[in-house]
Amino acid sequence: MNFRGTLPTLILQALAQAPSHGYRIAQQIKERSQGVLDFKEGTLYPALHKLQNEGLVDSYEEVEKGRPRRYYRITKSGRAVLAKDRSEWRDLSRAVTMILGEAR
Amino acid sequence: MTEFENWLKLATRQLSKDSSAQVRREIQEHYELTRDSAIGQGASESEASRLALVALGDPRTANHQYRRVLLTSAEARALRQVRWEAQVVCARPWLTGLLLGLPLIALIAAATFFVIGNTSIARDLLAAGIGMGILFLAPFLPIYTPARGRVFRGVKWIVLTGLLGLAFGSEWLKWSWLLASSLWPMLWIEWTRVSLRRKLPVEQWPKQLYL
Numbered sequence: 001m002n003f004r005g006t007l008p009t010l011i012l013q014a015l016a017q018a019p020s021h022g023y024r025i026a027q028q029i030k031e032r033s034q035g036v037l038d039f040k041e042g043t044l045y046p047a048l049h050k051l052q053n054e055g056l057v058d059s060y061e062e063v064e065k066g067r068p069r070r071y072y073r074i075t076k077s078g079r080a081v082l083a084k085d086r087s088e089w090r091d092l093s094r095a096v097t098m099i100l101g102e103a104r
Numbered sequence: 105m106t107e108f109e110n111w112l113k114l115a116t117r118q119l120s121k122d123s124s125a126q127v128r129r130e131i132q133e134h135y136e137l138t139r140d141s142a143i144g145q146g147a148s149e150s151e152a153s154r155l156a157l158v159a160l161g162d163p164r165t166a167n168h169q170y171r172r173v174l175l176t177s178a179e180a181r182a183l184r185q186v187r188w189e190a191q192v193v194c195a196r197p198w199l200t201g202l203l204l205g206l207p208l209i210a211l212i213a214a215a216t217f218f219v220i221g222n223t224s225i226a227r228d229l230l231a232a233g234i235g236m237g238i239l240f241l242a243p244f245l246p247i248y249t250p251a252r253g254r255v256f257r258g259v260k261w262i263v264l265t266g267l268l269g270l271a272f273g274s275e276w277l278k279w280s281w282l283l284a285s286s287l288w289p290m291l292w293i294e295w296t297r298v299s300l301r302r303k304l305p306v307e308q309w310p311k312q313l314y315l
Contacts, residue, residue, distance in 0.1 A: 021133075022130060022133070022134050023133070023134050023137040023138065026134075039161075040159070040160065040161020040162065040165070040166075041134060041138070041159045041160050041161065042115065042131065042160040042161045042162070042163065042165070042166035043161060043165060043166055043169055044134075045127070045130050045131070045134075045166075045170075046166065046169035046170050046172065046173050046174075047169075049170075049173040049174060050172075050173045052305075053173060053302070053303055053304075053305065055305070067133070069133065070129075070130060070133070
């Protein structure tokens with residue numbers, strides 16, 4: 001499914017519970033959407049860098065199973081943006097459901 | 105060259121050395137985790153490598169997106185030049201004196217020509233003095249926040265446009281070839297700096313990026 005433009009919000013949501021690394025974020029989005037939101041994983045990192053440039057996430061390195069991994073965590077401004085995005089999405093989703101519901 | 109190496113080569117095209125190393129590191133890590141997971145689910149090594157590569161998607165799309173958020177080699181070069189400029193100005197007191205003195209000399213000369221009645225030369229010298237003042241004095245002004253930087257850049261472009269109007273007046277169309285060729289490098293530098301400001305966190309901005 002094409003979900004262009006919503007990937008940053010989905011990343012922020014994935015990071016809202018706990019810090020995570022890129023691979024786990026990708027798996028989490030795919031699993032929680034039950035495979036509906038299937039995206040190419042090469043585009044995940046540019047989105048993460050963009051969020052980092054905007055100060056919505058920050059990153060640190062941690063060793064996991066003997067390998068260094070880059071972990072990302074949501075910042076305070078990231079949480080504020082996520083809350084705003086969530087509210088906008090609810091309004092949009094409600095409006096589209098009302099229209100599509102009527103068109104049955 | 106393996107298919108994965110080829111993927112990395114395409115995905116890191118035109119990126120700076122540091123950006124390229126970063127992309128290679130994170131994609132390699134991701135690729136290995138995807139591969140290990142596929143092997144854990146019973147795939148053969150070659151099948152796991154193929155699946156991991158498919159999961160990464162088109163390297164050109166990734167490269168396009170990476171170039172929008174990470175420094176390209178041209179931008180890294182521009183950043184080095186910006187830092188070099190700042191070092192050169194700070195390390196040479198005579199250059200600092202020259203930069204501060206030139207606009208002042210132009211303004212004094214403009215006043216002198218105005219007093220002796222040569223208003224045409226006085227007007228050009230006044231425009232040159234103000235223009236040099238805006239460009240040369242900027243590194244010495246207390247502009248250390250993005251908000252102050254935005255205000256300064258707004259003022260700078262308004263003043264420079266006004267000065268060009270003042271210097272060329274109604275003949276601007278006749279001299280448009282000169283204006284276009286001399287302003288083009290300045291606009292290009294400004295455009296590169298806009299991109300650098302977007303990509304670098306504020307705490308990493310050298311002074312020149314505020315201006």
